[in-house]
Amino acid sequence: MLSDLRHDLRIYRFAAGMGLRAQLHHRRAFAFGVIAQGLTAVTDFAAIVILIMRFGAIGGWSLPQLGLLYGLVASSLSLALLLGSGIGDLDGLLRNGEFDRIRTRPCGSLWLVAGSRFEVRRLGRVAQGLLVLAWAVWRVGAMDATALMVVAALLGGGALFLGLQVIQASASFWFREGCEVFNVFSYGGETLGAYPLPIFQRWLQHLLLGVIPVAAISYLPALVLTHRCAPGWPTILAASAPLLGVAFFGASLMLWRCGLRRFGATG
Amino acid sequence: MNGAYLLHCSLCFRAALSQRAAAVAGMLTQLAFGELRIQVLSACYALGVAAPGMPRAAAMDYIWLGQAFLRLVPMRPDEDLADAMRTGALANDLCRPVDAYWWWWSRAVGRLAAPTLLRCVPLILICFALGVLRPPQSLGCALASLDMLVLALLVSATIRVALALIGDWGGGANATATLGMPVIWMLAGIVVPLPLFPPAVQHVIGILPFRALLDSPLRVWSGDLHGPALGWAMLHQVVWLVALVGFGRLLTRRGLARLTVQGG
Numbered sequence: 001m002l003s004d005l006r007h008d009l010r011i012y013r014f015a016a017g018m019g020l021r022a023q024l025h026h027r028r029a030f031a032f033g034v035i036a037q038g039l040t041a042v043t044d045f046a047a048i049v050i051l052i053m054r055f056g057a058i059g060g061w062s063l064p065q066l067g068l069l070y071g072l073v074a075s076s077l078s079l080a081l082l083l084g085s086g087i088g089d090l091d092g093l094l095r096n097g098e099f100d101r102i103r104t105r106p107c108g109s110l111w112l113v114a115g116s117r118f119e120v121r122r123l124g125r126v127a128q129g130l131l132v133l134a135w136a137v138w139r140v141g142a143m144d145a146t147a148l149m150v151v152a153a154l155l156g157g158g159a160l161f162l163g164l165q166v167i168q169a170s171a172s173f174w175f176r177e178g179c180e181v182f183n184v185f186s187y188g189g190e191t192l193g194a195y196p197l198p199i200f201q202r203w204l205q206h207l208l209l210g211v212i213p214v215a216a217i218s219y220l221p222a223l224v225l226t227h228r229c230a231p232g233w234p235t236i237l238a239a240s241a242p243l244l245g246v247a248f249f250g251a252s253l254m255l256w257r258c259g260l261r262r263f264g265a266t267g
Numbered sequence: 268m269n270g271a272y273l274l275h276c277s278l279c280f281r282a283a284l285s286q287r288a289a290a291v292a293g294m295l296t297q298l299a300f301g302e303l304r305i306q307v308l309s310a311c312y313a314l315g316v317a318a319p320g321m322p323r324a325a326a327m328d329y330i331w332l333g334q335a336f337l338r339l340v341p342m343r344p345d346e347d348l349a350d351a352m353r354t355g356a357l358a359n360d361l362c363r364p365v366d367a368y369w370w371w372w373s374r375a376v377g378r379l380a381a382p383t384l385l386r387c388v389p390l391i392l393i394c395f396a397l398g399v400l401r402p403p404q405s406l407g408c409a410l411a412s413l414d415m416l417v418l419a420l421l422v423s424a425t426i427r428v429a430l431a432l433i434g435d436w437g438g439g440a441n442a443t444a445t446l447g448m449p450v451i452w453m454l455a456g457i458v459v460p461l462p463l464f465p466p467a468v469q470h471v472i473g474i475l476p477f478r479a480l481l482d483s484p485l486r487v488w489s490g491d492l493h494g495p496a497l498g499w500a501m502l503h504q505v506v507w508l509v510a511l512v513g514f515g516r517l518l519t520r521r522g523l524a525r526l527t528v529q530g531g
Contacts, residue, residue, distance in 0.1 A: 032446065040449040047458040054319055054463050055311040178292045184299045192303055199310035204303075 008108040015115030019085075023120045033121030041078065041128040045070055048194060059196040064139035065226050066194065071133025072150070073193030073218040076157025076245075077186060078125035084162050086116035090169035091179055099263075110256060113169070140226060149221050149239060156242025157217035161186055163245070163252035164212070170252070173259030185212055193218040213248060216241035271365055272373040279377030290385040293337075297390060301334040305399070321462040321491060324401065328489040329460045331400045333481060335390040336416065338383040339423045340455045340480050342448065344430035345375050352431070361523070368428075368519040372512070375424035383420065404490035411497060415484035418504040422479045425511040426451070432518040456482035462491070476507040 023030055048070060052063045061069070081088075090113055093099040102112045137146060168182035193214040197205055208215040220241040229235040305327060312323045321329070348371050351357040360367055394400035403409035430447065452458065454477035461472055461482045472478060483500040486492035492500055 036446050036449070039446060040452075043449045043453045043458055046453060050459045050464055051307075051311055053465050055314050055316050058307075058311060058314075177288050181292045181295050184296050188299055188303055191300075191307075195307055195310070200306050204306065 004108070008111040011107050012111040012115040015112065016118040019115070019118030020120055023118075030121065034124035034127075037121050037124030038128045039124075041074060041125045044074065044191070044194070045128075045132055059199040061196050061226075064136045065222070066196075067132050067136030068140055068222045068225055069196065069218050070194040071129055071136050072153050072157060072221060073190050073214065075126060075129030075133055076154055076217055077161045077190045078122060078129050079154065079158040080161030080165060081186075082119065082122040082126055083158070084114050084165045085119040085122065086114045087162075087165045087169045089113075089117055091172040091177070094172055094263075103263075109260065110166070110253075137225070143225075143227075145239075146225060149224055152239070152242045153217050153221035156245030158245075159249035160213060160217055160245035161189070163249035164189070166249070166252040166256050170255045170259035173263050189214040213241070213244040216244040272369050275370065276373040276377040279374045280381050281377075283378045283381030284385065286382065287385065290382060293382075293386055294390055294393075297334040297337055297386065298393065301331050301394075304330050304334075319463065320466075321460060325486070325489040325491040326460055326463070327399065328401055329456070329485050329491075331394045332391075332485045332488055333457055333460075335387040335394070336383065336419075336481060336485070337457065338379065338386055339416075339419050340457055341423055341427045341430065341451060343427075344434050345371070345424075345427040346431075347371075347374060347378065348428060348431040349434060357526075361526075367523065368516050371428050372424065372515070375428050376421060379424050379427070380420060401489065403488050408487060408490055408493075411501070412484050412488040415487055415501060415504060418501070418508060419480050419484050422476065422504060422508050422511065425508060425515060426476070426480075429511055429515045429518065432515060432522060451477050451480075454478065455480040456485070462486070473503075476511065479504040479507050 045067070048058075048066055049063065051058060052066070057063075058066060086093075087110075090099070093102070093113065093116065098116075099109075099113070102109050102116070105112060133150070137150065164182065164186050168179055168186075171182060172179045189208075189212055192200070192204070192208060197208060197215045197219040200208070205215070208219075220238040223229045224235055224238050229238050308326055308330060312319065312326070319326075351360060360370060363370060391400065395402070403412055454461075454472060454475055456478065461478055462469075464472060479500075483492065483504060487497055487500070
C-alpha cells in the first residue's frame, strides 16, 4: 500500500515536472500568466480593503486580522488548484477518451489525472495568498506556535480544496455536463472563508462548519492566532480543526473510488 | 448592406441561444454568489456607518442585478475572433464583401446578447419571486435602465473585440488582455458596488469606461442615479462606445495592413 503510494507520487512528480519544463519554455507567456493570476487574486483582497475603508472593522475584525483569514483560505485554494490542475479537467478527458488510456497504465489514475496538466501560472495566485498571509501574521504578531498553526491550516485547507476538486471530478462520472457548478464551492468557499464566521446567517455557518468545513481551516485557526480562544480545550479543539480538511479529502477519495467503479470505457 | 450585419448578428444570437445547460449552471452559480455577497454586505451595513456612499436597499438591488447581468462584463477577449486569428480562419472573413470590423462586431453583439438574456430573465424573475429585488422605481427608471443595459451590451461587445485585436496584433501581447481582465472585473462593479469605493477614487472610476458595463444601468434601475447624473451616465456610455469602436477600427486597419495570408 505504502510502496504503491510512493510509486504513484513518483509518477505524479514526473508528469508535473514535465508540464513545468514545457511551460518554462515560453518564458514571456509564463511570466504574464503568473502575473495575471496574481492580479486576479488581488481583486479579491482589494474588495475586503474597500469594505474596511467604508465600514471599519467587519464583525469586529481589523484589516490585518481579516488578512489572516483571507491569506489562509486563498493560499489553501491556490495550492490545491496548482497541485490538482488536471483534476478539474476530468470531464474533458472522459469526453475525448484520454481517460481510457490513463486507465490502462499501471498506477493510480487520480495521480495521473492530477499531473496530466500542471498549470504553473497558478503560482501567481499562491504567491499572492502567501504574501497577504505573511503580512497579516507580521501585523497581528507571532506567538509560540504560530508557524505550526499556519502550516497545519494550510495543509488542512489544501486537502479540503483538493477534496472539493476530486468531488467535482467524480461527479463527471455521473453527469456528462454542468459539473462546473461545483466551482461554486471552491470559489464561494474562498470568498466566505475570508470573513469571520459569525457575520453569516445560521444555516451558512452550519454549512461552513459541518458540510464543507471551510471555517475549520480559516476561521478556527485564526481564532487561535488572534488570541480569541479561551486557553485549554477551546484552543486545542480550534487548533486541531484543520484535521477536518484532511478527513474531507479522505471522504472525497471514497467518492472517487465509487465513480471509478461506475466508469465504463467508451472505446 | 446594413441588413447583412443585422442578419449576421441575429444568426449568431440564435446559434448561441441553444446553449441552455451552460446557462442553467451559470444561473445556479450566480444565485449562490449573489446570496453570499448579500450576506457579507448586510453584515457591513449592520455596522451602521453614517454615510456609506449608497443606501442599503440600493446596494442589495445592485448585487442581485449585478449577478443577473454578470455576462455584460467581459471575461476574456472575443473568442471567435481570437480563434480565427490563431488558426488563420481570419482569411475567410476577409474574403467576404463586407467590412471586417463590423462583421466581427455584429457577431460579438449577437453572441453576447444570447447568454445575457438566457441568464438575466430567469434570474430577475427568481429574485422577484424571492422578494429580494425591488422592481425599478418608476416607468422612467425602467426605460432608462433598459436603454443603458443595451448600451452596456454594445460597449461590452466592443471591448471584447478590441481586446482580441490588441491581443494578437498589438505586438503579440495577448497578455495585455489577460492582465486587463481582473481590472475590468473590479472597475465594472462586480466585486464591490462602485459607490462604496473610497471617495478619493470616485472621479477616476467615473471617467474610465468600465462603469458603463454594469454600474450605471444598475444604479438607474434602483433609482440611485437620477436627474442630471443619469444623463451624464448615458452620455458617458455613448462617448465611450464611439471611442472604443473608433479604436477597434483603427487597430483593424493597422492589423490588416500588416497581415500576410499564407497559402493558395
